[in-house]
Amino acid sequence: MTVGIVVADDQAMIRAGLRLVIGTQPDLIVLGEAADGRAAIDLVARLRPDVALLDIDMPGVDGLAAAAEILAAPRPPGVIMLTTYDTDENLDRALRAGVSGFLLKVSPPERLFAAIRAAAGGEALLDPAVTGRVIAGYGRVPKPPAPAAEGLTPREREVLRLIAGGLSNGEIAAALVITEATVSTHINRLLAKLGLRDRAQAVRYAYERGLVRPGDS
The missing domain is CATH 3.40.50.2300 (Response regulator)
Incomplete structure (x- = not known):
């Protein structure tokens, strides 16, 4: 393409x-x-x-x-x-x-x-x-973890954490031992649940809501 x-x-x-x-x-x-x-x-x-x-x-x-x-x-x-x-x-x-x-x-x-x-x-x-x-900048002020009512599954939260860490779909797939197609499915679902447009907004959301903090691995 x-x-x-x-x-x-x-x-x-x-x-x-x-x-x-x-x-x-x-x-x-x-x-x-x-x-x-x-x-x-x-x-x-x-x-x-x-x-x-x-x-x-x-x-x-x-x-x-x-x-x-x-x-x-x-x-x-x-x-x-x-x-x-x-x-x-x-x-x-x-x-x-x-x-x-x-x-x-x-x-x-x-x-x-x-x-x-x-x-x-x-x-x-x-x-x-x-x-x-x-x-x-997003981690300067500690924030409490976002509530489970946001509707993300544990796997979707893990994918979000890895997105915020700067990993590509291929790297996320390798880290979680799943396929890239499955990673894409998780990303599409978590974006829809959180009302986010794309990965850049997902990164910002993760740090603002305390789902990820500087130094997390």
Whole structure:
């Protein structure tokens, strides 16, 4: 399957570099480019890509505002934020918008490719350089465990814990000695029970509700 991508950045050289790097992968293709958030929103609506790569700092409508509008539309693509500055405010706004990835522009190409493929598959990937800060932020104030009335089975809670730990479906399957198809079933069920859109929201939910704490293994 070929993953279609829209790239949005106000710097033409950055857009050209991303197109060039992404073009080295046979399963990834850049469908279009935008120089600001409003143009990105319109381009996504017109081209219906699988993934949108959005720079945070763009004139007019910034990348985070664009992400929120894109993700509020029916059948949205996965959205990955690209930034030079990994501030806590940007991280929090990105996660609240429901993005599928948050990458620094200094990240290696392999991490970009992994994030794009994860987003296209409905998964989430945060740059390792910022993951620790996200976890610390949600775990700073101890919270009581969420009540069992939330309706998750013990297995679904375990899958949620592993998702929050950053594991892929394959890694979860290996850890629990089950198939990836079974992992997908558990994830779909727990997302539906909790009223969550995707894995990124599941990670945020797990830390906010005290289901997972920094240092859990």
